[in-house]
Amino acid sequence: MAPLPDDYTELLESLKDRVRRAQATARRTVNTELIGLYWSIGSEILARQDRQGWGAGVVHRLAEDLRAEFPQMKGLSRSNLFYMRAFAASWPGWDPNVPQAVGQLPWGHIRVLLDRLQSTRSRDWYAAAAVEHGWSRNVLANMISGQAMERTGSAPSNFTELLPAPSSELVQQAAKDPYNFEFLGLTGEIAERDLEQRLTDQIVETLRELGPGFAFVDRQVHLEVEGDDFYLDLLFFHVEQLRYYVIELKTGKFQPEYAGKLNFYVAVVDDQLRRSFHHDTVGILICGSKNDHTVRYSLGRATSPMAVAAYTYDQLPPADQELVPAEDQITAALDALPGDSGTTD
Structure with a gap:
């Protein structure tokens, strides 16, 4: 094998860096497309519920049919479809072609925003902060719990x-x-x-x-x-x-x-x-x-x-502190109590 050029190591590192940047760009592009898809599905469900009175049963059937057609996609569960609906309701005028902080976040981060916050103002603030500072989902949840805004x-x-x-x-x-x-x-x-x-x-x-x-x-x-x-x-x-x-x-x-x-x-x-x-x-x-x-x-x-x-x-x-039940444990216990669940198809 012929000896390597003197600048081979430098070239290799440069190409590695180029590949990593391309991979990162591809991941961001894929995420943006996915978030746009989720918003459009949620917007469609929201509109159909308003016009046709869709209940939870129709959404459940829709989730089953979509998963049957796209078994490799893990984000088409019934609960996720309801999150998509909440996403569209929270950002009704969202345009995937207009850069917004929420569109740059992973779906798990958006679910945290929907679960933990009630106002559009607070959701926008935490979304922008998470993008600016590169917060993980756990850090985002902690910042919300600590009332950072x-x-x-x-x-x-x-x-x-x-x-x-x-x-x-x-x-x-x-x-x-x-x-x-x-x-x-x-x-x-x-x-x-x-x-x-x-x-x-x-x-x-x-x-x-x-x-x-x-x-x-x-x-x-x-x-x-x-x-x-x-x-x-x-x-x-x-x-x-x-x-x-x-x-x-x-x-x-x-x-x-x-x-x-x-x-x-x-x-x-x-x-x-x-x-x-x-x-x-x-x-x-x-x-x-x-x-x-x-x-x-x-x-x-x-x-x-x-x-x-x-x-x-x-x-x-x-x-x-260890003896005090967490918020999700209390919620689960309340949900388990007998009574009308309030869910209709």
Whole structure:
């Protein structure tokens, strides 16, 4: 066998990458066509039910006949046809030729949206977020359970007063309220240093809760001001916004003096760590509870961009949580009770 060309390895890797990109494009195209098919089937069922009064029995027969004709397709079950109907009802004006977030999602993700959410606005928000951040189906379900949409950008802040647009909008979106710390397994209030330790021990989950773009810098960051030593709790850097985020933790209720301390830390980081091409440093105080009126008075005269948020955690110990039935178990038990099912053919 003749010796291989010098650039053979480089060529091979290039062709492998080309094949992978083509495969990914093909998968996206197939998924888009499938979602379009499901919507059209659901739209047809919806229209027939409105015009001809189709019942569940007709849909059941339709599922059987379609599966008999296309046995290799696994998505033509009776339950899936009803999901298709719900899909068409939820997005009545959907056009497969017009790019929309929901059309880029796998069918399993769309079923989660239909099962867990009631409004078109919330379904569109989570669909767009899932596409933008590449959420798996489980992550999407967790984000819905954790009310990510409701919490995003809801923390009281002074960002609009101290930051120019569009930076103020971007930073506000990064400030949730409350932060969901259930992944820490807390069962009650703990010392601030213990909370800090748990957040850094589970840094992957912490970063996921903070949101896309956050990178962990350090904890107990040492700041020296003319011989005086200070230590801020947690320091993050947002790689998309190009700015530092100072996060201070308080396990009790918010007090006005906390804002003054955070204002000081943000000013020092802005002066000592921020580079010329970085945007203004932002501070977020996360506390056990807060009075929003007190927070707004405290932030009103602050000179640094800051937000104040609370955090939540499971109130039951892990052993007790295991004894509580899951939502689907409760639903199944209720469905098993005798009585009129309400389903007619």
